[in-house]
Amino acid sequence: MRRVYFDNNATTPVLPDVFEAMRPYFTEQFGNASSIHQDGQQARAAVERARQSVALLLGARASEIVFTSGGTEGDNVALFGLVQAGDHIITSTIEHEAVLNSCKRLEKLGCEVTYIPVDGEGRIGPEDIRRALKPNTKIISVMMANNETGVLQPLAEIRKIAAEADVFFHTDAVQAAGKVPIDVNTIGCDLLSISGHKLHAPKGVGALYVRKGTLVQPLFYGGKHERSRRAGTENVPGIVGLGKAAEIACEGFANGAVDRIRSMRDRIETTVISSIEATAVNGGGGERVPNTTNIAFDYIEGEALVISLDLKGVAISTGAACSSGATEPSHVLTAMGLPPERARGSMRLSLGKQNTEQEVEYVLSVLPEVLTRLRELSPVYASAHKA
Amino acid sequence: MSSKQTIAVAMSGGVDSSTVAAMLRAEGYGVIGLTMQLWNQRRLAGHDGMPEAVQGRCCSIDDVYDARRVAESLGIPYYVVNQEDRFERDVVRPFVQEYLSGRTPIPCSLCNNHLKFDQLLVTARQIGADLLATGHYARCEYDEQRGRWLLKRPKDEAKDQTYFLFGLTQEQLSRTRFPLGDMTKPEVRELAKKYGLSLAEKPDSQEICFVPNGDYKKFLDAYLEEQGEALPDTSGELVTSDGKVIGEHTGIHNFTVGQRKGLGVATGTPLYVLGLNGASKQVIVGRDEELWSRTLNVRKLNWIAVDGLREPMRVSIKIRNKHQAASGTIEMSGNEEVTATFDQPQRAITPGQAAVFYDGDVVVGGGWIR
Numbered sequence: 001m002r003r004v005y006f007d008n009n010a011t012t013p014v015l016p017d018v019f020e021a022m023r024p025y026f027t028e029q030f031g032n033a034s035s036i037h038q039d040g041q042q043a044r045a046a047v048e049r050a051r052q053s054v055a056l057l058l059g060a061r062a063s064e065i066v067f068t069s070g071g072t073e074g075d076n077v078a079l080f081g082l083v084q085a086g087d088h089i090i091t092s093t094i095e096h097e098a099v100l101n102s103c104k105r106l107e108k109l110g111c112e113v114t115y116i117p118v119d120g121e122g123r124i125g126p127e128d129i130r131r132a133l134k135p136n137t138k139i140i141s142v143m144m145a146n147n148e149t150g151v152l153q154p155l156a157e158i159r160k161i162a163a164e165a166d167v168f169f170h171t172d173a174v175q176a177a178g179k180v181p182i183d184v185n186t187i188g189c190d191l192l193s194i195s196g197h198k199l200h201a202p203k204g205v206g207a208l209y210v211r212k213g214t215l216v217q218p219l220f221y222g223g224k225h226e227r228s229r230r231a232g233t234e235n236v237p238g239i240v241g242l243g244k245a246a247e248i249a250c251e252g253f254a255n256g257a258v259d260r261i262r263s264m265r266d267r268i269e270t271t272v273i274s275s276i277e278a279t280a281v282n283g284g285g286g287e288r289v290p291n292t293t294n295i296a297f298d299y300i301e302g303e304a305l306v307i308s309l310d311l312k313g314v315a316i317s318t319g320a321a322c323s324s325g326a327t328e329p330s331h332v333l334t335a336m337g338l339p340p341e342r343a344r345g346s347m348r349l350s351l352g353k354q355n356t357e358q359e360v361e362y363v364l365s366v367l368p369e370v371l372t373r374l375r376e377l378s379p380v381y382a383s384a385h386k387a
Numbered sequence: 388m389s390s391k392q393t394i395a396v397a398m399s400g401g402v403d404s405s406t407v408a409a410m411l412r413a414e415g416y417g418v419i420g421l422t423m424q425l426w427n428q429r430r431l432a433g434h435d436g437m438p439e440a441v442q443g444r445c446c447s448i449d450d451v452y453d454a455r456r457v458a459e460s461l462g463i464p465y466y467v468v469n470q471e472d473r474f475e476r477d478v479v480r481p482f483v484q485e486y487l488s489g490r491t492p493i494p495c496s497l498c499n500n501h502l503k504f505d506q507l508l509v510t511a512r513q514i515g516a517d518l519l520a521t522g523h524y525a526r527c528e529y530d531e532q533r534g535r536w537l538l539k540r541p542k543d544e545a546k547d548q549t550y551f552l553f554g555l556t557q558e559q560l561s562r563t564r565f566p567l568g569d570m571t572k573p574e575v576r577e578l579a580k581k582y583g584l585s586l587a588e589k590p591d592s593q594e595i596c597f598v599p600n601g602d603y604k605k606f607l608d609a610y611l612e613e614q615g616e617a618l619p620d621t622s623g624e625l626v627t628s629d630g631k632v633i634g635e636h637t638g639i640h641n642f643t644v645g646q647r648k649g650l651g652v653a654t655g656t657p658l659y660v661l662g663l664n665g666a667s668k669q670v671i672v673g674r675d676e677e678l679w680s681r682t683l684n685v686r687k688l689n690w691i692a693v694d695g696l697r698e699p700m701r702v703s704i705k706i707r708n709k710h711q712a713a714s715g716t717i718e719m720s721g722n723e724e725v726t727a728t729f730d731q732p733q734r735a736i737t738p739g740q741a742a743v744f745y746d747g748d749v750v751v752g753g754g755w756i757r
Contacts, residue, residue, distance in 0.1 A: 304513040307466050311419070311515060377513045 004359045007315045008198075008352035009147050009175060009292060014241065015200040015353065021244035022202070025237040033234045034225065043236045050243025054207050057246040058192065059183030066208045066229045067239050071174035072098040073219070074193025074208035077230075078170040079103065079141060081216035082191075085110030087138035090167075092116045092124045092153075093335040094146055099172055100331075103141075112136070122149045122283035122336045126157035133161070139168040144176035144187075148332040148348055149283030150292025152180065159188035168214070174198055174206075178249035179258065179289040190214050196238065200353060201245035205238030252353065261351045262290035264360045268349060269293045271364050276371055282333055282346055291351040296338065299381035300345040300374050308370045314363050316349045341380075393417035394518045394564065395511035397503060398458065398465070400450030402579050402589050403522030405457040407566050409582040411520060412461050419516055420458040420465035422451055423507055425474040425498070426597040434612055436605030453586055460583070468510055470502055477501035479597060483607055486640040487619060489663030490739025493551070493708075494595055500554040508562055518562050523548045526568035526748075527560050530692075536560035538691050538750040543571040550708050553743045553753030554689045604641060623668030625652060628661055628677055636670045639663045645678060645735030663738075679732035681715075683756055685725040685742045690752035696725065702744040702751055704729065706736055712745055725754060 005013070014022075025046060031039030033047045048062070055062040068074045075098040083089060083106060091103055093115045103113045114132040116124050124142060140162050145152050155171060162169035170191040173182055178199035184192055191214065196205040210216055210229065222231030252258045273279050278298035297305065302318035309316055318330070329343035338346070349363075375381040396408040398420045412418045431437040451467055458465030478497045485492035503521065511519045524546035526539040536557050540547050555563065567575055572591075579587035594601045611618050621638040634652045636642070641649070646660045650672060659678050662671040683706070690696070699718035704727050705711075713729050720726035727742060736756060743753035 301510070301513075303468055304510050307468075307510075307514045310466075311464060373515070374513050377509055379509070 001313045002362070003313050003315065004355075004362055005315045006349045006351060006355065006359070006363060007317050008355075009150075009348065009350035010317060011197045011203065012200045012352045013354055014202050015245065015248060017248065018200055018202075018241050018244045022237040022241040025240050029236075031236075033236060034223065043234070046240050046243075047234050047236060050239045050246075053243040053246040053250075054194075057177065057182065057250055058194070058207075058209050059185055060209050061212065063227070064184075064209055064212055066210055066226045067234060067242070068193070068206045068208050068230060069204055069235070070197070070206035071096070071172065071193050071195030074191075074195075074206055075099050075141075075170075075172050076102050077208055077216060077219050078191040078193060079106060079139070080219060082168055082170075082214075083111055083138045086136060088112040088114070088134045088136045090114045090116060090129055090132050090137060090140045090142075092118065092142050094118050094122065094124075094148075094332045095141070095143055096147055096172055096174065099141055099143070116142075118335050120337050121285040122146055122151040122332065123286050124153050124158075126154050126161060129158055130161050133165050133167070137165060137167050139170060141170040141172070144171045144173040144182070144192075145179065145289045145292075146283070146332060147175045148292075148330055149294045149336075150175070150288040150350075151283040152176070152287045152289065155187050155189070163188065175292075176289060178245070178252065179261075179291055181253055184209050184211070191216070196242040196245060199245050199249050201242040202238055205235050205242045207242065248353070257353055258290055261353065261355070264355060264357065265291055265293055265349075265351055268360055268364065269295070272367065276368060282336065282338065292348065293350075294333075294346055294348045296342050296346045297371060297374075298342065298345060299378045299384060300371065301378075302344050302347055304374055305345075305347055305370065308374065309363075309366065312366045312370065314366060316347050318344070318347060391415045391417065392517045393419065393515055394520050395419045395421050395507075395514070395516035397507060397519060397521045398422050398454040399522070399592075400453035400457075400586070401522065401592060402584065402586055403524075403567060403575060405454070405522075405584050405586060406575050406579045406582065407520050407522045408457060408463065409461055409584060410566050410578070412463060413582070418461070418463045419511070419514065420454065420461075420463050421507060421511065422454050422465075422467045423474075423502060424451070424467050424469045425471060425502065426479070427471065428597075428599075431606070431609040431613055434609035436602065437609045438599050453589070457584060457586070466514075468507070470506055473506055474498070474502055479610070483610060485739050486603065486607060487621060487665075489621075489639045489665035491643045491737050492739045493741055494597075495551045496554055496741055499551055504555055504559040504563060508559060512562070518564055520564040520566055522567055523552065523565050524567055524572075525549045525552055525565045527563055527565050529561075533692065535692060535694070539568070540745070540748040540750075541565070541568045541570075546572050549745075549750050550705055550741065550743050553691070553741060553750055555691065556689070557691075560691070607640060621668055623670070625650065626669050626671055628671055628673040633672070639665065639668055639670060642670050644737040659735075678735050680736055681729045681732050683727050683736045683742060684720065685717075685727055685754035686723060686757050688723060688725060688752060688754040692746065692749050692751045696752075700744075700746075700751070702746055705743045705745065706733060706756065707740045712743075717744055717751075724757075 029042045031043040033043040051062045051065045054065050079102045107113050116128045118124050142153050169189045171189045173192050174195045177194040190211045192209040194207050197203040220231045225231055280296045282294040329340045333343035394416045398404045478494050482492045482494045508519045524541040525548050530537050540549055576587050598606045624632045625634040625636050626632050642660045644660055658672045661673045661677055696719050699716050703712040703714050715729040717725050717727045738756050740756050741753055742756050744751040
């Protein structure tokens with residue numbers, strides 16, 4: 001059966017060009033980037049080229065890029081590497097688990113954490129952050145784009161608050177990289193984490209931007225890799241893949257690839273909203289990344305929708321992949337004030353560079369019949385329509 | 388895909404449901420494996436008397452892993468559907484409440500009625516399956532003459548699970564298949580081996596899936612503590628059947644009708660629990676002879692082989708899972724209540740358990756003992 005993949009916020013396929021760029025570093029050019037000999041030098045050169053490409057994607061200097069194992073590691077380093085017991089952290093209720101659960105752990109270790117709520121459109125209010133400031137506030141950590149709704153957060157305003165209060169500012173940009181232009185100087189953040197596999201590089205590689213002069217304690221101890229900021233032999237093929245993906249991401253803003261994704265997303269969204277009753281876009285009121293739509297379908301269990309579409313060959317999700325299987329409805333949607341039934345009846349559809357118009361056509365052709373069957377067999381729908 | 392129907396299989400990760408999936412796949416059905424996630428086995432970890440991690444139980448990570456592996460080896464789609472909220476509402480809470488009210492509940496029947504053959508069947512149909520198959524030992528067939536779906540005892544009498552299935556409606560039975568009804572457990576294990584299922588030798592599950600080590604008292608404590616509720620004080624008097632107070636007890640939820648041990652009083656003759664009075668919190672005790680009685684009242688009825696009871700009917704009646712069904716007569720004693728009278732007195736008729744009525748192999752219907 002044909003498979004159509006619309007769950008690119010969970011992970012993306014490695015693009016063929018990225019794969020080709022990585023291929024030699026598994027076999028012929030397998031050297032350790034720390035070695036003196038030519039095999040090592042080739043690997044070192046490749047890692048540094050990749051660092052340059054990632055720096056370019058983020059508007060940073062190459063020396064400010066630390067390669068990591070992914071977004072979770074970057075978020076952990078940013079938080080655990082800067083705060084100590086007694087410090088205060090400001091974050092939001094809609095962060096990814098990588099930030100939320102790090103904060104929960106830090107609370108156990110003696111830190112204070114304030115979780116800033118969001119409005120009905122999934123946006124954090126900067127003034128709420130200002131009000132949460134305390135004398136012992138050490139860091140503000142707010143994501144750039146939400147993984148479930150795609151809603152972009154008001155980082156420019158948060159930056160001002162962080163600067164005025166002279167506290168560190170970290171942003172988890174995992175869901176923004178490659179989708180919207182990023183410039184660490186415009187954002188004004190001290191730390192920014194990205195993940196390779198969300199932008200067509202492989203899993204197991206990511207990067208953390210650390211502004212020059214920001215002293216972050218490492219999580220791993222060992223060799224002097226990554227300027228002693230991250231011990232462990234470099235994942236050379238992964239890093240090369242991330243570098244190539246960063247180049248393709250940069251090109252995507254100029255060559256129309258991102259615009260193409262936006263127009264496909266908009267087409268899906270408007271078609272669904274206009275042709276299927278009792279639907280609404282979650283977080284559709286504000287600025288969003290161009291690849292994500294989160295749609296609530298009344299009277300539907302998102303789980304049954306995901307399974308039904310999967311059996312038709314279409315991959316989507318109900319919320320964050322990590323929270324599937326958990327009993328709670330999405331913490332992001334409930335934080336936006338959605339009642340639990342509505343949060344449970346929501347689907348996230350996220351596009352990537354590999355998606356085509358034909359695939360959009362296909363999902364739009366199967367969605368109505370699937371939804372009709374789900375609603376016909378839904379006890380809630382039956383009772384609502386009898387009344 | 389084959390031209391045959393699509394059938395969902397409720398997969399627990401055990402040998403029975405795994406074999407069902409393999410059989411139906413071999414018969415050419417489009418099979419979809421489903422596992423209900425009903426209870427987080429680690430949820431009460433850390434509470435007094437609760438193990439840190441429970442293995443080899445329903446809803447444990449191991450079982451989902453086993454089910455997923457079977458599905459993968461059969462090449463069928465497989466999904467875990469989360470029903471923890473409903474399970475807690477419709478099974479766990481009533482289970483706790485029944486004990487605190489002096490009754491002895493059967494959560495498996497509640498789960499079958501509210502989860503497996505209700506919500507899971509809805510999900511199965513929503514995702515495009517026409518039927519739901521399970522690994523229960525029971526038979527289900529359409530009787531042209533009566534124009535009704537029948538639930539019948541299985542070939543393997545020792546594994547008979549019809550007692551837990553008496554609550555199924557005609558609609559549910561019409562969409563349900565029990566492929567193991569004509570097989571014995573050894574035959575199922577043999578077939579599992581033939582299909583190359585690595586869990587052919589996996590031991591049967593026995594206890595209530597959410598109660599670790601079968602210790603329901605510790606579970607009640609831990610659950611109520613987690614809910615921030617104090618275990619209500621259900622302690623009271625220990626009285627004999629003629630009303631004489633002979634001592635105190637620690638709480639009616641600690642007792643079950645027929646129980647002998649743990650009464651905490653020493654008398655010349657062995658004493659047994661005859662009954663529990665939820666209102667007065669009294670535990671009524673007496674001699675073994677007093678435990679035997681002939682009549683019981685049954686409520687919240689469900690009829691399967693008949694659409695109701697118009698006149699007294701001769702049946703055999705089963706009053707708990709391990710009870711040998713005994714012959715008697717049932718008749719309506721109110722709009723929604725049956726009085727059942729055994730031919731011979733039966734021991735320890737227990738409120739909260741189900742009474743299931745059989746006509747030979749056929750389940751006539753059943754209800755809950757008042």
